[in-house]
Structure formats: C-alpha cells, structure tokens
Amino acid sequence: MEEYKRIFKQVTFSLLTIIMIFFIGIIGFMVLEGWDFFKAFYITAITLSTVGYGMPENISHATIIFDAILIFSGISVVLYLISSLTALFVEGDFKKIGGILRMMKRIENITNHYIVVGGGKTGKYIIDEFTKTKIPYIVIERDKEKINKLLEKNEYKDINYIIGDAKEEDILLKAKIYDAKGVLLTLPSDVDNLYISLTAKTLNPSLYIVSSATSSEEVRKLLYAGVDNVLLPPEITGKRMALMVSKPNVLSFIESTQMDFGETFGFAEIKIPENSWMVGKDFGELEISKTLDIIVMAIRRNGKARYNPKSNFKIKANDSLMVIGDQEDIERLRRFVIMAQV
CATH class of the missing domain: 3.30.70.1450 (Regulator of K+ conductance, C-terminal domain)
Structure with a gap:
C-alpha cells in the first residue's frame, strides 16, 4: 500500500509541476516580449507540446534562452510522469490498486469490529473463521510479505489490513480502535503482546482482548496488562493430543461437525x-x-x-x-x- 501511495505522490507531483511550468511560461513571455495573456498562453502551449509550429520572428535572445529552458523542463517532467504511470501499469497493477481503494472504503465504514494483530499462521486461521462467520475485522501486520502471500490466494483478496507496527498508537487509530469490540494478539513475542495490550486498553478500556502466550509464566503478566483471556498453544496442543488417544471418537465428532454440516x-x-x-x-x-x-x-x-x-x-x-x-x-x-x- 505504501508503494502505491508513493507512486500516486509522484504522479501528483508531476502534474502540479507541469501546471507550474505552464504558468511560468505564460508569465515569462508576457514579461520578456510584452505579449498579452492569450498569445503567451498559445506560445507556451506549443512550446511545451513540442508541436513545432515555430516561434514568432524578432524575439529577443533572452526569450530564446527562456524558451529553450522551458522546453527542456517540460520534457523532463513529462518523462518523469510517464515513468510513474508506467510503474502504475506494470509494477503497481491497477487491479490491485482498485482492490486497495475498495478496502480503504470498507475500513472507513467498519465498526464493531475486531483487530487481529499479526497475519501469520494463527492470524490466518482467525481470518478464516471471521470470514466464515461474517465478523468484521482489520488485520495489522508489519511484514508486508506476509500480507502479500495471503493476497496471492483468491479467498483472501478481500481481507482488511493495515501495514504497520501495532505498538504505535497511530496504527491502532488507523485500525479504528475506538470503534472496535476487541483485539486478538497473535505475535510470537510476549513482550510485544503485553505492550500492545496496555496501549490498546489505554485508548479503549472497553475492548475485549485475547492473547496467545509462549509460557505459563507470562500469563499473569498479560492478565495484569488488561488481557481478558490468554491462550497457551502448548497447553492446547497437549490436551488435544491426550484426547486423541483417550477419547478419539469424541474428538473426531467435534472436529467433523463443521465439515459434515457445511x-x-x-x-x-x-x-x-x-x-x-x-x-x-x-x-x-x-x-x-x-x-x-x-x-x-x-x-x-x-x-x-x-x-x-x-x-x-x-x-x-x-x-x-x-x-x-x-x-x-x-x-x-x-x-x-x-x-x-x-
């Protein structure tokens, strides 16, 4: 997304520069030759467009130098604009840009949503479940490559995401934390999850926060930081493995319900x-x-x-x-x- 914004800025800068050069040309010809606005406008137009109609006779040397500078300036800016537009077509891909603009519109209108911090393996499963149950969400991920890998798959083309570090308040504000119902922390670092939970609760005390943890020692710290529920992946995996051998049929039934019913x-x-x-x-x-x-x-x-x-x-x-x-x-x-x- 940041790359597309950079290209858009380049295009905007090029267009504004061309307009500025155009007006400089008009004013320059009016001052140097004493022409009226419409004649200066016409000469500037044919100069920058390089159509080759030719300049009026008996112009001063200063006007000739000014006209040459105007031509080279105009050509340079136009070439820069063409390169920026080419980047949009070739590197940026207009279809992807259209998808980003639609996503930004969705985020603008979203409310009562959940903020998923982390677009890795755990975040992917959360996205799958939220998409299936039609729960609104926004993913915050600082690694653009993880988001790009998701976007490569058709089922994730409409995900709502923000590239950035969730430890920064500005990123949480972009994710509309004041309108959110909860935050799901999936980062591998307990310290990061702890810091984000403190920041999130400060901004919106009513949030329901769920976090993963790497060890039982960190659970208490996360709960003190305002996390409402903490999950230990090793504990969940251990209980699941125990059920597989102690109550395999019960576990198989529970896991098969969604596949059986759709x-x-x-x-x-x-x-x-x-x-x-x-x-x-x-x-x-x-x-x-x-x-x-x-x-x-x-x-x-x-x-x-x-x-x-x-x-x-x-x-x-x-x-x-x-x-x-x-x-x-x-x-x-x-x-x-x-x-x-x-």
Whole structure:
C-alpha cells in the first residue's frame, strides 16, 4: 500500500509541476516580449507540446534562452510522469490498486469490529473463521510479505489490513480502535503482546482482548496488562493430543461437525437483553428448536453453564443461549431474542 501511495505522490507531483511550468511560461513571455495573456498562453502551449509550429520572428535572445529552458523542463517532467504511470501499469497493477481503494472504503465504514494483530499462521486461521462467520475485522501486520502471500490466494483478496507496527498508537487509530469490540494478539513475542495490550486498553478500556502466550509464566503478566483471556498453544496442543488417544471418537465428532454440516454451520452465544420478551419465560415456552433449526446446548448465567436446560428453567435478563446450528438460523434467533416485551 505504501508503494502505491508513493507512486500516486509522484504522479501528483508531476502534474502540479507541469501546471507550474505552464504558468511560468505564460508569465515569462508576457514579461520578456510584452505579449498579452492569450498569445503567451498559445506560445507556451506549443512550446511545451513540442508541436513545432515555430516561434514568432524578432524575439529577443533572452526569450530564446527562456524558451529553450522551458522546453527542456517540460520534457523532463513529462518523462518523469510517464515513468510513474508506467510503474502504475506494470509494477503497481491497477487491479490491485482498485482492490486497495475498495478496502480503504470498507475500513472507513467498519465498526464493531475486531483487530487481529499479526497475519501469520494463527492470524490466518482467525481470518478464516471471521470470514466464515461474517465478523468484521482489520488485520495489522508489519511484514508486508506476509500480507502479500495471503493476497496471492483468491479467498483472501478481500481481507482488511493495515501495514504497520501495532505498538504505535497511530496504527491502532488507523485500525479504528475506538470503534472496535476487541483485539486478538497473535505475535510470537510476549513482550510485544503485553505492550500492545496496555496501549490498546489505554485508548479503549472497553475492548475485549485475547492473547496467545509462549509460557505459563507470562500469563499473569498479560492478565495484569488488561488481557481478558490468554491462550497457551502448548497447553492446547497437549490436551488435544491426550484426547486423541483417550477419547478419539469424541474428538473426531467435534472436529467433523463443521465439515459434515457445511461452512455455514457453527456455534454461537446469544445474550438475552433486559427488555427481551423471553425474560421471565420458561425455557420450554420459547420453543426455539421447533421454530428454528437450532440446538440450545446450554444457558450461561453468571459465568456458569446449565447444560441441556430443562423445560421449566426460568429465563432471566443477561442469560446467554449457547447454541449450535446454521448461521442463517442463528442470525434469525438473534433478531428473535431482542424483540421487546409486549
């Protein structure tokens, strides 16, 4: 993106320089020869365009020298402009530039999004999940090559990204951190994740921050820095390997659900607002499974989950429905839940 901005600046500079030379030519001819504006304009035009109509007779030596300088200046700037435009066509690729402009427009309008810090292996999986579930996001990555590798693949051509260091406030502001819902830190350095979490929480205290960590010793530091949830990849990998040998069929079932039901199938948590019509109702009265093709696995209340809730379980405000089903049905349930009491 920075390369394209540089080329655009070159083109803009060239055009402004040509305009400036044009006006210098007009003023110069008016002063040296006493011509009126329109004649000076005409002579300047044929001089810079090098059409070869010829200069008027009996002009002064000073005018001849001025005209020569004007010709060489104009040719130099035009050649510079042509080289910049060639770079846009050959190096920049107008199609890619069009994609960047569309992305900048998306970022300008984005809100309630998540900021993914790091476009590496972990960041790629986050992008895949957010794209599938249609969760808005912006990736911050300082290594342009990692982004370029993603853009080479068709499925990542519409990702929202910013090239820069997330430790810098300006980069976080470009990612619209004040409008963001959360930050996901995937950098391999715990120190970097710690610093970014402190900066992000300072700018927007309401952010929900999730970070990875390389060791259990760093977990406490990240939590002190304002991180809401910390994941240890070695711990996750170890538990997964243990399940593969202790409960292989259960793990296989969990992993196969999305493949069996399709890409639109997934899990979701839907919070019940205080003015929802569901508040005060028994769970059985909701008849969610009859209305929508969704399974309510649990109801979360005060941090505790009530699995397979009974029909007489009373719904309260701020309860969360833990559901599994098609994304379209999940969105319908979200709208269904927020309907106010009559």
